[in-house]
Amino acid sequence: MAVVEIPGSKSITARALFLAAAADGVTTLVRPLRSDDSEGFAEGLVALGYRVGRTPAAWQIDGRPQGPAATEADVHCRDGATTARFLPTLAATGHGTYRFDASPQMRRRPLAPLTRALRDLGVDLRHEETEGHHPLTVVAAGVKGGDVTLDAGQSSQYLTALLLLGPLTRKGLRIHVTDLVSAPYVEITIAMMRAFGAEVRKEGNVFVVPPGGYRATTYAVEPDASTASYFFAAAALTGGEVTVPGLGTGALQGDLAFVDVLRRMGARVEIAEDRTTVTGTGELRGLTVNMRDISDTMPTLAALAPFASGPVRIEDVANTRVKECDRLEACAENLRRLGVRVETGPDWIEIHPCPPGTAPAQDMDIKSYGDHRIVMSFAVTGLRTPGITFDDPGCVRKTFPGFHEAFGELREVLGPLG
Numbered sequence: 001m002a003v004v005e006i007p008g009s010k011s012i013t014a015r016a017l018f019l020a021a022a023a024d025g026v027t028t029l030v031r032p033l034r035s036d037d038s039e040g041f042a043e044g045l046v047a048l049g050y051r052v053g054r055t056p057a058a059w060q061i062d063g064r065p066q067g068p069a070a071t072e073a074d075v076h077c078r079d080g081a082t083t084a085r086f087l088p089t090l091a092a093t094g095h096g097t098y099r100f101d102a103s104p105q106m107r108r109r110p111l112a113p114l115t116r117a118l119r120d121l122g123v124d125l126r127h128e129e130t131e132g133h134h135p136l137t138v139v140a141a142g143v144k145g146g147d148v149t150l151d152a153g154q155s156s157q158y159l160t161a162l163l164l165l166g167p168l169t170r171k172g173l174r175i176h177v178t179d180l181v182s183a184p185y186v187e188i189t190i191a192m193m194r195a196f197g198a199e200v201r202k203e204g205n206v207f208v209v210p211p212g213g214y215r216a217t218t219y220a221v222e223p224d225a226s227t228a229s230y231f232f233a234a235a236a237l238t239g240g241e242v243t244v245p246g247l248g249t250g251a252l253q254g255d256l257a258f259v260d261v262l263r264r265m266g267a268r269v270e271i272a273e274d275r276t277t278v279t280g281t282g283e284l285r286g287l288t289v290n291m292r293d294i295s296d297t298m299p300t301l302a303a304l305a306p307f308a309s310g311p312v313r314i315e316d317v318a319n320t321r322v323k324e325c326d327r328l329e330a331c332a333e334n335l336r337r338l339g340v341r342v343e344t345g346p347d348w349i350e351i352h353p354c355p356p357g358t359a360p361a362q363d364m365d366i367k368s369y370g371d372h373r374i375v376m377s378f379a380v381t382g383l384r385t386p387g388i389t390f391d392d393p394g395c396v397r398k399t400f401p402g403f404h405e406a407f408g409e410l411r412e413v414l415g416p417l418g
Ligand SMILES: O=C(O)C1=C[C@@H](OP(=O)(O)O)[C@@H](O)[C@H](O)C1
Pocket: 010, 011, 012, 014, 082, 154, 155, 156, 157, 160, 181, 182, 185, 295, 296, 319
C-alpha cells in the first residue's frame, strides 16, 4: 500500500493568487503549488506591482483592491493558460498600460471569447499580432461592469476570469453564458470567491456577480486531483493500492471523479472525508465515457486503456485539442507508436485492447509535444511496458517538477511488475 502526498492544485493556487491580489488585506496561502505555472502566476503578479512573499510552506500576498501598483508592466505568462487568461483580466481593474506575452505554446492557444467580452465591457485591449491571441496590451482604467455575453464552449477559463472580475467592477456583472465546458472548474471558482467574501448567483444561464470586492483570508490549497489521477491509475493497472490524503468527499476539484471511471473499469474505490484510496483488482474493463467535465484526465485514461479487456471510447473532449498540444492526436500517435490500434474523431478517441509492447512496436520514445500530461500519462503505460522513454521528460515542470521522482518511488512500493 502506498500513501502519496500530491502537490497543491494548480487551479486552486491560480485562483487564490488572483483573489488574494484583489482582496482588502494580507492573504496567507498554505501549501500552494510550487511549479512553473504557479511560479509564473506569482511572478506575473510581482511584475504588476503586487507584493508576494514566498516561503516553502506558505505564500503571503498583499492585496490591492484598487488594482496593480505598477502603471506599466511587461508580464510573461509562460505556458500557463490560467495566467494568460486571468492576469490580463485582473490588470483591467487598474490604471496603467500592461503588456502580456506567453510561450510559443501558449501564444497558439485561444482567448478570443474572453478578450471580446472584456472589450464589450469597455476594456481597451489590443492584440499585437493575431486577434484573440497573445501578445496583447491592456490599457486599463477600471471596469464599469454590466451585462455581457460569453461563449465558454472552448474553455471554462474565460468564464472563471469574468466571474473573478465581477466583484471588482463598479456595477457588478451579469454574464450570459451560451455554452460551457469543464463546468466543475466554474464551481471551484464560485466556492473560492465565497471563501474570499464575494457572492455569485446563477439565474438559468446567467451568472450574477454583485460588486463589493474580496476580503483577505488564510487559504489552504488542496492537493491537485488531476495530478493524483496518474497515481490512482497506477494502482488500478498494477493491482496495488494508492491512498491520496487531502482529497476526500469535500474536495473542490471535479477531476477527483476520475476515480469513478476507474471504479467502472473494475477498481475498488473508497472516498473518505479526508482521503481517497484506489485498489486494483486485476480487472480492467473497457467502457464508453463522457469526459467533458474532467478532460484533463483524458490522457490518463487513454494511456491506461490498452490494458483494458475491451475497447475504451472517450467522448465529448473536443477542447483537449486546444490544450498544451492537440491531446487527442498526441495520445493517438503515441499509442500507435507502441503498436496499439486507435481511432479518433472531432471530439472522441477509441482505443482497442493490446498491451503496449506486445505488438511489434516501432518506437518506444514517447513524443511529449511539450505537454506535461502526455508525459505523466505515458509514465502509467510505462509501468507495464518496458523500454518506454520520453523525448522531453522535463516538461512535467508545468504542474509537478518532482513527478518522476515521486512516480519512481511509487513504482518501488508497488513492486516488480509486468
Ligand atoms: O480553470 C482552470 O483552472 C482549468 C480549467 C480547465 O480548462 P478548460 O476550461 O479550458 O477546459 C482545465 O483543463 C485546466 O487545466 C485548468
